[in-house]
Amino acid sequence: NGTDTTSNFYTNSRLFSIDVTTRVVKPLAKNLDEDLGGFTWTKTGIYSSVWNKTKRHLYKIDPATGNYATVITAPEQVYGFSFSQDGNKIAFVGRRDDQLNEIFVSSINTPQPQQITKFTNQVADWKVAQSEVISWKSKDGATIEGVLHKPANYDPSKKYPLLVVIHGGPTGIDTPTPVPGYVYPILQWLDKGCLVLRPNYRGSAGYGEAFRSLNVKNLGVGDMWDVMSGVEYLDKKGMIDKTKMGSMGWSQGGYISAFLTTNTDAFKAISVGAGISNWMTYYVNTDIHPFTRQYLKATPWSDEAIYKKTSPMTNINKAKTPTLIQHGEYDRRVPIANAYELLQGLRDKNVPAELVVYKGFGHGINKPKERLAATWHNWQWFNKYVWGEVVEIPLVDKK
Template identity: 30%
Template sequence: MIPTERNASPRGLLTEDLCKIRKVGTALLAPAGDDLVYHVSVADIVQNEYDDLIILVSANRTAKTVLGHGAAHTWSPDGSELLYETGNGELHIYTVKTAASRFLAQRHDSSFFFNHLALKNVIWSPDGQYIAYLSADFSSETENSEIRVIDDLLYKSKGGRGRPVYADHACTHLYLVPAAGGSPVLLTPGPYNEHSITWASDSRHIAFISNRTSRPDDIQQSDVWTVDTQTLKITRLTQHKGMTYQPAWSPDGSQIAFLAVSGHFGTNDSTAEDTHIGLISADGSNFRYLTKSFDRRIEHIRWHPSGKHLFFIAGDHGDTSIYQVNIDKEEITMVQGGTGCIYEFCLNSSGEEMVFIKSDTNRPAEVFLTSNHGTVMEQITQENTAWMETKTLQQASTFRFRSFDNLSVQGWLMPPVGFTATQKYPLILVIHGGPHNMFGHNFDERMHLLSQAGYAVLYINPRGSHGYGQTFSNGTILNWGGGDYQDLMAGVDFVLKEYSWLDAKQLGVTGQSYGGYMTNWIITQTSRFSAAVTDGGISNLVSFAGTSLYHSLMESEFGGRACERFDLLWQWSPLRNANRASTPTLFLHGETDNEVPFSQAEEMYTALKKQGVHTTLIQYTGEGHGWRPDLNPRSKADLNERMIRWFDTYVKAATP
């Protein structure tokens, strides 16, 4: 596909536009009635922080009200009240009719990290009488702040500005409080952590997820448990060899659905094994999987009020859509999809309407409403419409190519803003993280910033990416930097052959997290790129296995304890081949990054510096891992500006 030429002087996305993007999420449709709340994160460049707004939209869509700052959790069963949480953990109930809020309880958050799919949610009982929530039980004992005693494995936290670098010793437990107000009651005491809670229809039993193995900081296994809120009896429902996530009790209380993987080596990070929907009877019997035949990664499950279907989200070839599975026949059909990426959704009490968050290549996420099984769709919010109309953003075209072993691989190519067919343009390869993430038809600021800067942007889903089935997702197992590297290089070769307006002499490469690992790997395997930018990347799998919050990832990906796999981990470490690198490389890394520790950048930077490669290391004080929302606005703008300047210096200056 040849991109459209433009005669005007277009203006694409600039770094100063990043603070204008209003990030929309968590839309909750009232169970009865059409009131809607959603979340918007807004950058404050002066205060160098983000403000989280909770916005209420009236039933007739004519009025919007900022009802609070923080996060909305759940509507009351009759839709007359909304429970939300402030930034400091206070739970409040907002009454729609009076537009007034009342304090309910104080929630405390532990810095201990469970896993990416763990929910610290707050839920309203079906009868409207009680609210269950998760809170940490901090000890009154004080520790010597000058001496840190470490006696467990998961002692690090997801460090970032305003967040602890080290995990505390508090356990997160389940509490119950009357919705009318009163003293909270602890339901699940003991030396364990609970998360991801769901009410039974009897308003008496609550299901939750807990890792109660003999060594929960080491053994990444978890099960579905229940607690009786009257007798406080705790019961284990599953005997699952693997990880379980996000249980959801059926409307009639007879069954519990949940997400699960069955791998022997679990991990609190991105797993190669796709999550699927497991289903058990309320007593723990009759376990079965509902979605194995679908062969895609399942997320965000919700019951239809009839109890006959479960809705869920899954990625497929770069698009993320809403599907439903019939409980009896296990038949799966798409409910809402097409080009674009849907992140989450919410049903009303009848199941006939749902709201969801969706973005596409050229539009940041907004709230949409659909009814009649997806045949009618309405965009509810216009948070980014006005300023986006002043921008000229290029559309990415998707393509497929055959890799070295004839495997079909999907990629996207975005031309530069102001494209003219008679010119030659430099090309930047952008690599995703994970390694099991998925690029697709979603809004990615990096692509548009690079496009505005005069670059064509190539991004590819190499083997290891999800959205193409379990076999494809397994493509990096025991083989980081092997087949996926060859996929990426085959993709570069393909577009250079197919698109004559690309300049093969002006190539750059960048990636974040695992994409940073691949960037480090690429510069040790080939000199074809004129410049590289590594953002939060891994360089040494051996030291990573001993210092990362995600040390279990190495066990999951390489099939055993790191000490038993040192030869293999070193084989696939970019640092091992650093003496081959000659590509000018910029390293960008957060100071308090415990997911990929800052030392990973130091090791690679030092190795390149000692052999005379042009390299610079940028440390962002107090920042954690990568492009997540906790990266402050100024740091985020600086990171992008440095990336573009580095490419301008070394890629555009390369001899054509």
């Protein structure tokens, strides 16, 4: 209604126009059920790229009527864009599901995007990931989608080890891509012979406000339903070896992995990257205090029970899974106290656990050398506990 004073992390942002003469406020694209942003207003309309499940299309909004329509749906992903002065031509960054980001140009009135770069040629001789979008029902009946990666020589008669890689956010999203990664050597694991599942658990972008609200007062619990029901879906299809599974993620994905560490023994190994271990610890130290209050609908002092229900540390006595913890030294978003708390709890229970602190980094590992190191740490951890292999990390001799 244009008078809200609170912007919840999980609700849609909304678009309004204001007549500068009459001060009349008009909602635009009010039935477009996704979080909106990144607008460009040209002579031909207002444009924004918006998630639609695992696709990201370019939308046009009519400022006079408030109606909207998709303008560019191919390639499947449209990101940054720029218009000509008259608003009739567009240049944008985008990609198909099997591409790296490329630059395209197109007219707006009769869109026919023409690709003008060939960045994907850089990986033409790589063993890239094969991607497909799958869906399954979670414990409460919610439909969950995820991206399933298979090795290039996938054999449907075999059962494969499974690695679950969980995105952050929670309002992030995973999409098909030939080169998934960050600090996880997904291409190398696929080449080694496994399946990789990247679930778009409840709260993810692309599925509307109601879906993003499903983990309100249900963090961790509902997320675990979504991950484990995805595992069961693949198991019922005879695709995975449940004795060889691992889970990993960063930020909110690290939190969900920590929750799995203390609430199930289904995995042989887990990696917790910059993850929350205790919502009370997080709440009093983070740089975004409203996040916790909005998702848990309480402070620790008004409803201690909801903080315990959703915190990995609550069930630390049940933990059995070997857990690697990765954290930036100066992380303000998820302060490093969360890492030390989980590490101590696991060690007190004699669960194999290691903490790697990346010196000088905040919430993300954003320099090549340290990101490569973090990737090696995950390669070593999962190869040891899922495949039973000893991996020596190559170190440079400075002599």
